[in-house]
Amino acid sequence: MPAENTRVLALTGGVGGAKLCLGLDRLLPPGTLQILVNTGDDFEHLGLHISPDLDTLLYTLAGRANPAMGWGLEGETWNAMGALEQLGGSTWFRLGDKDIATHLFRTARLAAGDDLAAVTADLARRMAISSVVHPMSCQAVRTTVHSDEGDLPFQHYFVRRRCEPRVHGFSFEGIEDAAPNPAVMELLAKNHFSQVVVCPSNPFVSIDPILKLRGLWKALRDCDAPVVMVSPIVAGLAIKGPAAKMMAELRVPVTALGVARHYAEHYPGLVDYFLIDESDATLADDINRLGLKARVAPTIMNTLEQKIELARLCLALELR
Amino acid sequence: MPAENTRVLALTGGVGGAKLCLGLDRLLPPGTLQILVNTGDDFEHLGLHISPDLDTLLYTLAGRANPAMGWGLEGETWNAMGALEQLGGSTWFRLGDKDIATHLFRTARLAAGDDLAAVTADLARRMAISSVVHPMSCQAVRTTVHSDEGDLPFQHYFVRRRCEPRVHGFSFEGIEDAAPNPAVMELLAKNHFSQVVVCPSNPFVSIDPILKLRGLWKALRDCDAPVVMVSPIVAGLAIKGPAAKMMAELRVPVTALGVARHYAEHYPGLVDYFLIDESDATLADDINRLGLKARVAPTIMNTLEQKIELARLCLALELR
Numbered sequence: 001m002p003a004e005n006t007r008v009l010a011l012t013g014g015v016g017g018a019k020l021c022l023g024l025d026r027l028l029p030p031g032t033l034q035i036l037v038n039t040g041d042d043f044e045h046l047g048l049h050i051s052p053d054l055d056t057l058l059y060t061l062a063g064r065a066n067p068a069m070g071w072g073l074e075g076e077t078w079n080a081m082g083a084l085e086q087l088g089g090s091t092w093f094r095l096g097d098k099d100i101a102t103h104l105f106r107t108a109r110l111a112a113g114d115d116l117a118a119v120t121a122d123l124a125r126r127m128a129i130s131s132v133v134h135p136m137s138c139q140a141v142r143t144t145v146h147s148d149e150g151d152l153p154f155q156h157y158f159v160r161r162r163c164e165p166r167v168h169g170f171s172f173e174g175i176e177d178a179a180p181n182p183a184v185m186e187l188l189a190k191n192h193f194s195q196v197v198v199c200p201s202n203p204f205v206s207i208d209p210i211l212k213l214r215g216l217w218k219a220l221r222d223c224d225a226p227v228v229m230v231s232p233i234v235a236g237l238a239i240k241g242p243a244a245k246m247m248a249e250l251r252v253p254v255t256a257l258g259v260a261r262h263y264a265e266h267y268p269g270l271v272d273y274f275l276i277d278e279s280d281a282t283l284a285d286d287i288n289r290l291g292l293k294a295r296v297a298p299t300i301m302n303t304l305e306q307k308i309e310l311a312r313l314c315l316a317l318e319l320r
Numbered sequence: 321m322p323a324e325n326t327r328v329l330a331l332t333g334g335v336g337g338a339k340l341c342l343g344l345d346r347l348l349p350p351g352t353l354q355i356l357v358n359t360g361d362d363f364e365h366l367g368l369h370i371s372p373d374l375d376t377l378l379y380t381l382a383g384r385a386n387p388a389m390g391w392g393l394e395g396e397t398w399n400a401m402g403a404l405e406q407l408g409g410s411t412w413f414r415l416g417d418k419d420i421a422t423h424l425f426r427t428a429r430l431a432a433g434d435d436l437a438a439v440t441a442d443l444a445r446r447m448a449i450s451s452v453v454h455p456m457s458c459q460a461v462r463t464t465v466h467s468d469e470g471d472l473p474f475q476h477y478f479v480r481r482r483c484e485p486r487v488h489g490f491s492f493e494g495i496e497d498a499a500p501n502p503a504v505m506e507l508l509a510k511n512h513f514s515q516v517v518v519c520p521s522n523p524f525v526s527i528d529p530i531l532k533l534r535g536l537w538k539a540l541r542d543c544d545a546p547v548v549m550v551s552p553i554v555a556g557l558a559i560k561g562p563a564a565k566m567m568a569e570l571r572v573p574v575t576a577l578g579v580a581r582h583y584a585e586h587y588p589g590l591v592d593y594f595l596i597d598e599s600d601a602t603l604a605d606d607i608n609r610l611g612l613k614a615r616v617a618p619t620i621m622n623t624l625e626q627k628i629e630l631a632r633l634c635l636a637l638e639l640r
Contacts (some may be wrong), residue, residue, distance in 0.1 A: 047367045047427030077399045083421030085445045091430060097417040101403030107367030108410060126407045 009193045013038040013053050013206020015070055016232055016240040017199030018060040019132070020314070025061050025308030026295055027315070028143070030130035036184050038201070039116065039135045040143035040172055040209035045093055049110055050298040051207070052136060052155070055102055056150065061181065062127035064295070069222065070111060073098045092160045097124040097195070115124075117181060133219055136210045139178035141206050144171045163242040167249045170180060172209050182200075182242050187218040192232055197314045200299065202243045203262050204250075205208055215265045226272040226319045229292075230310065233257040234277040239300070257283045264290040268289035273317045275299060325633060326352055329504065329508065329513045333358040333526020335390055336552055336558070336560040337519030337587070338380040340634070341451070341629030345381050347635075350450035351437040354513075356504050358521070359436065359455045359527035360463035363475050365413055368423035369430055372475070373526070374440055374455060375422055378460070382447035393418050412480045455637055457532045458497035462520045463525050464491045474525060483562040487569045492529050500533035508539040516540055517634045520619065522563045523582050524570075537587045538611055544606060546592040546639045549583065549612075550630070551576040552598040559620070561591050577603045584610040595619060595630075 012021050012035055023115060024033050035057060042051045052071075059065040059073055066074045067154055076096035095103070102123065109119040115138040124133045145157040147165035157165060161310045185191065209215040220227055236254050238244040244254050252258045256276040260283075263271050274292040276283060277299040284294035293315065303309045328348060332341050332355055344353050345355075355377065362371045372391075379385040379393055386394045396416035401463045405411045415423070422443065429439040430588040434460040443451045443525050465477040467485035477485060507513065521527050540547055558564035572578045576596040582592050594612040596603060597619040609613035615637065621627045 044431075045428075046424040047369070047431060048424075049367070073403075077397065077417065079397045079417035080400065080424070083393075083418035084424055085424045087421060087443065089421065089425040097399035097420075098403035098416075100400045100420060101407060101409065102368040104368075104400070104404055105407045105409040108365075111364075111367060245559065285501065311366045 001062055002195055008033045008195045008197060008315065009187070010035045010197045010199055011035070011201075011207060012199040012211050013201030014041070014056050014058060014241060016238075017201035017206065018065070019301045019307050020056045020061050020197070020230060020310060021057060021114045022304070024314075025129075026304065027308050027311045028131075029131070033131040034134060034184065034187070034271045035131055036134050036181060036210060038206045038209050038263060039137060040141045041139070041154050041158070041203065042253060043142070043153060045155070046090065046095075047104065048095075048108070049053075049107045050093075050098075050103050050155075051106065051116070051120075051135070054123075054133065055099070056274070057133060058102075058120075058123055058127055058129065059123075061129045061131060061133070064127070074094050093155060117183065120225065134181045134184050136181055137178040137213055138169040139174060139248070141175045141178045141209055141213070142173040144173060144203075145238070146308075156298065158299060163245060167246050170204050170208070170214060175212055176211065176214070178213060180216040180219075181268035185215070188223050191224050193225045195315055195317075196223070196227040197311075198227065200230040200232040201245070202232060202238075202266050203243055203259055204243070204246055209264075211267055211270075217270055221267070221270045224319075227270055228273040228275060228314045228317050229271045229274045230314065231259050231277065231280070231318055233259050234299060235279040255283060256280045258287050258289055259291050260287045261292075264292060272319060275314065275317075325514055327513050328353045328517060330355045330517045330519055331357070331506070331521075331527060331530050331545060332377060332519040334376050334382075334523030334561060335560075337521035338371075338377045338385075338486075338631060339621045340517070340519040340626050341377055342380050342624070343542065343621065343629070343631035344634075345451045345623065347628045347631045351452070353451040354454060354504065354507070355451055356456055356484075356501060356530060357456050357458060358526045358529050360458070360461045361474050361478070363407045363462070363473060364506060365475070366410065366415075367427070368420070368559055369427045370413075370423050370475075371426065371436070371440075371455070374443075376451065377421070377453060378440075378447055378449065381444075381449045381451060381453070382579075383507070386448070394417050408485070413475060454501045454504050456536075457498040457500055457533055459494060459590040461498045461529055463529055464527065465523075465525075466490065468479070475508055480564070487566050488569075489507045490524050490528070492532060495529065495532055498533060499560075500536040504600045506538060507534070508543050509546050515541060515635055515637075516543070516545045516547040517631075518547065520550040520552040520559065520560075522552060522566070523579055524563070524566055528586075531587055531590075537590055541587070541590045546637055546638075547590055548593040548595060548634045549591045550609045550634065551579050551597065551600070554619060555580050556600040573577050575603060576600045577606050580607045580610055580612050580614075584612060592639060594605065595634065595637075600638060601614065
């Protein structure tokens with residue numbers, strides 16, 4: 001069991017990160033875990049405000065995620081998409097009927113003047129989620145993928161173009177003006193958290209948008225809690241998503257070391273522990289030389305037990 | 321069969337009017353019928369642009385209307401609404417999963433800069449409808465019901481409050497600035513139509529918003545085509561909807577004569593023929609005295625045959 005005063009902040013993006021969040025959520029007493037979620041993937045589509053990473057996390061924590069698809073809701077139906085296809089509408093972003101309800105709820109509440117944090121808290125409450133789920137910001141930050149097909153809004157790159165275009169960079173529209181989640185910033189300033197866990201999410205399009213919010217990464221670095229990061233690259237492969245393909249296109253070595261170097265360069269002093277998979281044990285010395293403490297563990301999370309076990313390992317890492 | 325050069329313009333609102341439009345559509349050669357539809361009932365809900373009267377007409381003409389409910393689509397499913405209810409979202413306006421596709425299509429196209437006429441034409445084309453369906457205006461006109469519960473947006477009165485509040489008047493926000501459908505205005509100016517049919521729709525909230533558009537009712541009055549109106553009140557009852565209840569609350573006699581007087585007073589010279597049901601035959605003389613030519617016919621439309629027969633009667637009425 002985690003220690004009495006454990007208070008954890010997790011940073012996460014999509015499916016891979018949600019797995020570790022689920023492990024943390026199931027391991028920790030209710031209310032102990034707070035999760036800061038990337039919203040750079042959010043977009044307005046068919047009039048709806050869609051927050052893919054928030055929804056992936058909410059559905060995962062609620063035990064309602066669709067395990068076969070890797071996204072969306074279990075027991076989903078597709079009648080709206082079928083009818084929209086008959087009308088010749090835009091169906092490249094597949095919205096399930098039940099999933100649409102989440103977007104309608106969010107869109108209506110935002111239109112009524114509530115901010116994304118309040119709407120997210122309400123959704124979490126309605127889904128009986130005990131961990132606290134925070135959007136990284138209530139203001140719009142929109143990830144743009146610079147590619148050989150030009151600048152693509154993230155979902156157009158990710159879903160519509162199935163990550164096929166060659167990537168040569170990213171930008172985050174609005175990030176200068178977006179305030180990092182004020183509740184999380186306040187807790188960081190108060191040294192509320194005993195542990196910070198950066199989940200195995202895409203460094204470029206999931207974690208970077210969070211860390212690049214004004215003042216955020218330095219607040220994480222400067223708080224007393226150890227910052228533990230789990231490598232999203234294992235044995236040269238991304239467990240989920242386009243991270244490996246992006247690294248190759250950016251001419252970064254497609255290894256856990258390449259990821260560690262990215263964080264060491266851009267956020268010096270931020271990461272205390274860098275957890276790599278057993279299959280990458282030979283990289284530990286090089287990672288240590290970057291100033292990150294490498295730790296080796298089984299990081300593949302297929303079962304709930306593996307998720308909880310990795311969560312336990314992350315929380316066991318203490319400073320000194 | 322209708323005469324060779326028959327070109328019909330129908331004015332309509334919701335379910336009752338759509339029945340006669342269906343009769344006209346099935347009676348007339350493809351492309352002969354154009355229909356100008358009330359959009360005062362339109363509203364923005366859950367981020368979606370919803371046009372209830374346009375959709376009722378489109379679904380009816382496409383043969384896809386739900387006959388049991390009297391609104392919406394046949395074979396509809398309700399998974400989005402079920403999920404939205406679980407989230408505590410707003411579900412008083414019941415959106416079927418397939419119906420949602422229509423709203424997503426319209427909302428996305430409007431957001432992309434297309435006007436409501438173009439979007440409506442596309443929807444009609446996709447639904448293989450040969451008659452031409454026009455929104456009364458591409459600009460927003462929003463019916464407000466003045467009631468003993470205060471001012472209510474139309475759908476809040478009609479659906480949310482099930483027409484229960486006592487009505488004492490109506491207003492149409494935006495009607496001064498809204499341009500009547502330019503395609504229809506141009507055809508009227510060219511004397512294109514051989515017949516104008518005002519369907520048995522609610523005088524106050526379906527037909528008034530159309531006729532009160534700048535210049536529209538006078539253009540109808542001044543064109544050469546006879547204007548034939550079918551009474552929405554039969555034997556003191558509204559076949560469908562709150563017309564009778566509204567008339568009682570407005571202290572207007574709840575009869576076909578009361579309807580005829582409404583039009584004679586507000587749009588003098590507009591209506592040439594006023595078709596009343598056989599059960600109201602005794603009202604004919606009083607209606608004639610208002611300057612409208614009363615005609616008596618079976619106006620109840622339960623079957624498709626009755627709809628076509630009533631359509632045939634409307635088209636048979638000639639000036640002189």
